[in-house]
Amino acid sequence: MKNFALIGAAGYIAPRHMKAIKDTGNNLLAAYDKFDSVGVIDGHFPEADFFTEFERFDRHVEKLKRSDKKIDYVSICSPNYLHDSHIRFGLRVGADVICEKPLVLNPWNIDALQEVEKEHGKRVFNILQLRLHPSIIALKKKIDEGPSDKIYDIDLAYITSRGHWYYTSWKGDVTKSGGIATNIGVHFYDMLTWIFGGIKENVVHVHTHDRAAGYFQLEKARVRWFLSINSDTLPDAVKARGGRTFRSLTMEGEEIEFSDGFTELHTHSYEHILDGQGFGLEEARNSIEIVHDIRHKEPVGLIGEYHPLAKGELTNHPFDF
Ligand code: NAD
Ligand code: HP7
Structure with missing residues (x-):
């Protein structure tokens, strides 16, 4: 049985880590959060210190560390801009680290962490749960086994509506979360480059507080992508049935179903890491380079190969008066 400590225990995603630690037969010894609303711990590890x-x-x-209960893993569920600091803490206390996405905000943070990993002889693993989604694994297999010179046409829409709270929280602060492309888009940038190879061209059409759209030329795909947290941008059919989420991936015009099956992926990620197969620092590099570039690119507007949903009317930031 491995001993865990958890940073960011009071947040939205922390219970999925607590469940994953429990489901994999391990123990949470200590948890830390600046905010003390952490009663959720009792449902998983009532003996944990907080x-x-x-x-x-x-x-x-x-x-x-100096007892027989040394911490083996530090799990990190804190805001994105704190990850590198919390990772260094974990490595310094002699633990391996399991860190939420995005691993860091900038590619050079990965270089620095690689140095610290070496100094302490411990590993950092990143939660990249879409790589463990059965439909995505099947798609990767299909592409890997298909013709090596084929370039696929992909459209990806990822709409996951959020209320106004999002903009007040650290998630709405670009210096803390990196903005929506970094905070949410990172999942599918990682997934796409994992399946279709590295990036050759990266065009940003739109990038505002609530949506982003762009085009990638990858080694094996041309991708038009659209990301939004504004429910106004949902397709009418989804709005009509009261839906708040729309995830659609089409390849050569055919839908690849990947909307379901997201909830158990944290436990699966832990199993994968504990099995010695986790995704390390270098595995995160492609998507971190992409989010860094998207953050710093000037959007070109609706010209060229833009995703059809990018055409929606732009809205003001809810706190612009
Ligand atoms: P959240 O705001 O709900 O939780 C963050 C927690 O960190 C809060 O409880 C906050 O009090 C705490 N915190 C802030 N500063 C701290 C500090 N200095 N030290 C210790 N704790 C501190 O956010 P969340 O949605 O739980 O996101 C946490 C992390 O998980 C982020 O990196 C986010 O990108 C990631 N996340 C991943 C997924 C996924 O699908 N893999 C889903 C949601 C969030
Ligand atoms: N929700 C909350 O109540 N609080 C939150 O902080 C977030 C959501 P999904 P996940 O928003 O920061 C995705 O869209 O998949 C509510 C990203 N992950 O399924 O869990 C929400 O309003 C993640 O990287 O959210 O998380 C819904 O009612 C990103 O950090 C419900 O929870 C996170 O959004 C489910 O919402 C975020 C993926 O896209 C895989």
Whole structure:
């Protein structure tokens, strides 16, 4: 049985990590969050210690290190811009690290973490759960086994509606989350480059507080993509049935169903890591380079190969008066 510590225990995604630790037969010894609404821990690990001050958490973990209850893994569910610092903490205390996506905000943060990984002889693993989705695995197999010179036409729409709270929270602050392409798009940029190979051209058509659209030329695909957290951009059929989410991936005009089966992927990610197959620092590089580039590109507007949903009317930021 492995011992875990968890950073960011009071947040939205932390319970999926607690469940994954439990489902894989391991133990959560200590958790840390600046915010103390963490009763959710009791449903998984009622004996876990909890800290709201980093220094007390650090002291406790150091104490465990010198006992028979050393922390084997530190799991990180804190805001994106804190990941690299929390990863360094985990490595320094002699643990392997399991970190949420996006691993970091900038590609050079990966280089720095690789140095620290070497110094401590421990590993960092990134949650890239779409790579463990059965439909995505099947698609990768199909492409890997298909003709090596074929270039596929892909359209990807990823709409996952969020209310106004999103813009008030750290997720709406580009310096903390990287913006929506970094915070949400990273999943499918990773998935696409994992399946269709590295990026040759990256065009950004639209990039605002609530949506982004662009075009990628990958080694094996031409991709028109659209990402949005604004429910106004949902297709009418989805709106009519009261839906708030729309994930659609088409290849050569044919739909590839990948909307379901997202909920258990954290447990599956933990099994994969504990099995010695986790996705390490280098595996995150492609998607982190892409999100960094998208953040810094000037959108060209609706010219060229843009996704049809990018045509929707733009809206003001909800807090622009
Ligand atoms: P959240 O805001 O709900 O939770 C973040 C938690 O971190 C909060 O409880 C907050 O109090 C805590 N925190 C903030 N600063 C801290 C600090 N200095 N030290 C310790 N704790 C601190 O956000 P979330 O949605 O749970 O996202 C957390 C991470 O998980 C992010 O990196 C996000 O990108 C990622 N995430 C991944 C998925 C996925 O599908 N893989 C889904 C949601 C979130
Ligand atoms: N929800 C919340 O209540 N709070 C939140 O913080 C987020 C969602 P899905 P996930 O928004 O930051 C996706 O769209 O898949 C509600 C990204 N992951 O299924 O869990 C929401 O309003 C993730 O990387 O959200 O998370 C819905 O009612 C990104 O960090 C419900 O939860 C996260 O959004 C389910 O919402 C985010 C993927 O896209 C795989």
